[in-house]
Amino acid sequence: MSAPSFPPPRNTDPAAFGRVAVLMGGTSSEREVSLNSGRNVLEALQARGVQAHAVDGLPALLEQIRAGAIDRVFNILHGGDGENGVLQGLLSALKVPFTGPGVLGSALTLDKIRTKQVWIASGLPTPAFRRIRRGDDLRAAAAELGLPVFVKPSTEGSSVGVFRVLAEQDLQPAIDFAAGYDGELLIEQMVQGEEYTVGILDGIALPSIRIVPAGAWYDYHAKYIAEDTQYLCPGLSGQEEAQIRQLSLAAFESAACSGWGRVDVMRDVSRGLQLIEVNTAPGMTSHSLVPKAARQAGIGFEELCWRILESTFQARPA
Incomplete structure (x- = not known):
């Protein structure tokens, strides 16, 4: 399957964007990655x-909006209030255009459990899972699902707090983490197969990327530090590539998302493609995946940022 075809940019005048706040940093566990992404976008x-400037976190953003210094926002605030609907609700109420999905899509997809519930209701494939609240028996849930499993927070990203449990003795670190974690955890069946990701840009699925880490799995180190992780783009070919793009776009839209984002998918040796999660403010670092896929489609990094910012001129789905 060939790379998707994009129409020319709708706008050629940088002055049309006005004063753009590139929102980054914040207080979530993904702060450092967000700062790195934000600097690149800026x-x-x-x-x-473009008349763009950096803004670190929501309080600083609100202060500048009150001062009349911002016309629109490029949101690259990973995790926390940048992706849980809080920022989106604030900006919607103040009528300040912003990149990425709106309130519903952002809030829903930051919560992996609720996203999977929507996918299941929509008939889309995703691994079996259990919700773990504080005090629940993680060991019993793992036994019910059957090993191997992944245990991870429902509302974190960048592989923060993720445990790969292959055998009974691997469970204790996850149990210890759960005992001190205030939020909900997700335990899901581990997909035995290849890992892919598909970027979404303006209603079009970008070429898939197959991720091949040098280690056992694609953890924080493989994502942001290692130089030996392989990224094969496109990750599939022919009808299989068409299928993963169609599935990813359906997953994105069924979760009330619009604009741009990224859908993570795995291909199980027996169950086929399985949806894992959606990222509504994907990384824009040197290791990040949406820029790699966009390059394959003939869109360089500067043009990618421009096109994402252009989406702020469009009305969001209700």
């Missing part, structure tokens, strides 16, 4: 002549 927009 540099790309400024290189295209």
Whole structure:
């Protein structure tokens, strides 16, 4: 399957964007990754002549909006209030355009459990799972699902707090973590197979990427530090590539998402493609995946940032 075809950018005048706040940093566990992404986006927009400046966190953003210093927001605030609907609700109420999905799509997809519930209701494939609240018996849930499993927070990203449990003795670190964690955890059947991701840009699925870490799995180190992780793009070919793009777009839209984002998928040796999660403010670092897929489609990093910012001119789905 060939790379998707994109129409020319709708806008050629950087002044049309006005004063753009590149929102980054914040207080979530993904702060450092967000700062890295934000610096790259800021540099790309400024290189295209956009009047963009960095803003670190929601209080600073609100202060600048009150001062009348912001016309629109490029949200690259990973995790927390940047992706849980709080930012989106604030900006919607203040009528400040912003990148990424709206309130519902952002809040829903930050919560892996609720996202999977929507996918199941929509007839889309995702691994079997159990919800773990504080005090629940994690060992019993693992036995019910059957090993191997992954245990992870329902509302964190960047592989923060993720445990790969292959055998009974691997469970104790996850149990210890759960005892001190205030939020809900997700325990799901481990997919035995290949890992893929598909970027979504303006209603079009980008070429898939197959992720091949040098280690046993794609953890935080493989995502942001290691230089030996392989990224094969497109990850599939022919009808299989068409299928993963169609599935990813359906998963994105069924979760009330619009604009841009990324859908993580795995291909199980027996069950086929399985949806894992959606990221509504994907990384834009040197290791990040949406820029890699966009390049395969003929869109460089500066143009990618421009096109994402252009989406702020469009009305969101109700």
